[in-house]
Amino acid sequence: MSDEATIYRGEPLQTYIDDAASGKPAPGGGSVSACVGALGAALVSMVCNLTIGKERFAPVEDTVRELVARSEDCRARLEQLLQDDTTAYNDVIVGYRMPKDTDEQQAARTQHIQAALKHAANVPLEIARTALEVCGLAKVAAEVGNPAAVTDAAIGAILGESAAQGGALNVKINLGSIKDEDYVAACRQELDELLAEAAPLRAEVLAITESKL
Numbered sequence: 001m002s003d004e005a006t007i008y009r010g011e012p013l014q015t016y017i018d019d020a021a022s023g024k025p026a027p028g029g030g031s032v033s034a035c036v037g038a039l040g041a042a043l044v045s046m047v048c049n050l051t052i053g054k055e056r057f058a059p060v061e062d063t064v065r066e067l068v069a070r071s072e073d074c075r076a077r078l079e080q081l082l083q084d085d086t087t088a089y090n091d092v093i094v095g096y097r098m099p100k101d102t103d104e105q106q107a108a109r110t111q112h113i114q115a116a117l118k119h120a121a122n123v124p125l126e127i128a129r130t131a132l133e134v135c136g137l138a139k140v141a142a143e144v145g146n147p148a149a150v151t152d153a154a155i156g157a158i159l160g161e162s163a164a165q166g167g168a169l170n171v172k173i174n175l176g177s178i179k180d181e182d183y184v185a186a187c188r189q190e191l192d193e194l195l196a197e198a199a200p201l202r203a204e205v206l207a208i209t210e211s212k213l
Contacts, residue, residue, distance in 0.1 A: 008027075008082065008083055008086075016035070020032055025089060025090075025093060026085070026086040026087075026089045026090055027082070027085070027086045028085075028086075028089065028170075029166055029169065029170050030085035030089070030120075030123060030124040030127060030166070030167060030170035031081075031082050031083075031085040031086050032166065033124065033127050033131070033162070033163045033165075033166030033167045033170065034078045034079070034081040034082040034085060034127045034163065034167070035078075035082050036159050036162050036163045036166065037074075037078045037127060037130060037131040037134055037159065037160055037162075037163030037164075037167075038074075038075050038078035038079050038082065039159055040131070040134045040135075040138065040155070040156040040157070040158070040159030040160040040162075040163060041071045041072070041074040041075035041078060041134045041137070041156070041160075042071075042075055042156075043138075043152045043153065043155055043156035043159070044067070044068075044071040044074075044134065044137045044138050044141045044152075044153060044156045045068050045071045045072055045075065046149065046152055047141040047142075047145040047146060047149045047150075047152050047153045047156070048064045048065075048067050048068035048071065048141060048145060049068065050145070050146045050148065050149045051064045051144075051145045051146040051149075052064055052065060052068070054146070057144075057145075057146065060144040063140070063144055064144060064145065067137060067140055067141060067144075067145075070133070070137055071134070071137050071141075074130050074133050074134050074137065077126075077130050078127065078130055078131070078134075078163070081123060081126055081127050081130065084123045085120075085123045085124060085127070085170070088116070088119050088120040088122075088123045089120055091116040091119065091120070092113065092116040092117060092120050094112070094116070095109060095112040095113035095116045096109075096113060098112060098113075113177075114178065114179060114180070117174050117177050117178050118174075118178060118180070118183065120174045121170075121171045121174035121175060121178065121187060124166075124167040124168070124169075124170035124171045124174075125167065125171045125187060125190070125191070126167075127163060127164075127166075127167035127170075128163070128164045128165075128167030128168050128171065128191065128194050128195075129194065130163075131160045131161070131162075131163035131164040131167060131198070132160070132164050132194050132197055132198050132201075133160075134156060134157075134159070134160035134163070135157050135160040135161055135164070135197075135198050135201035135202055135205070136201060137156075138153045138154070138156040138157035138160055138201075138205050139153075139157065139201055139204055139205050139208070141153040141156065142154060142157070142205045142208040142209055142212075143208060147212050150208070150209045150212045150213070151209055151213075153205060153208075153209065154205050154206055154208075154209035156205075157201060157202045157205035157206070158202055158206075160198070160201075160202070161198045161199060161201070161202040164194060164195060164198040165195065165198070168191045168194065168195055171187055171191055172188075172191070175187055175188065
């Protein structure tokens, strides 16, 4: 971790937003995508918590309790990824600042940069994966959760898909500088598959929501 990294856990949201708006290189789009995904997961949890314990929803109580456990797991992972993305990018910056006066220095610098770029791509890839999970959980919340909160499930899906799209873009910007062609090809294929699932899920949740309004 470089001295430019900031630990945001426990900090006011305003601090994070101000840093995102500043001229600092991080937090950037990947971290913000994780934040958005975490908010989507939080809304799924809210729908669950507005459903659990109410007699009219007793038949789906077990399903909703399992759902909230999964949404909270996603939220925790995305909160960690919010920070991981910031520190990963800072490590790329460290690499570009390494000396390159000798062949040995150039080799060490290149090795560091390539490893850091892969890590910087792996983090938003995991953001996209987890955000896709949020979309799926939002669909279940819309189907079985308290209909009074169905719009919150829909917004959870919208935020989940946005986080998946944002994560994917931040993977792609790193792939352009990574020399490992097999790694690049595998990432691009997985991103295509993730995004091909996320958009239809968001559309399904919106359709379910509209039917209940």
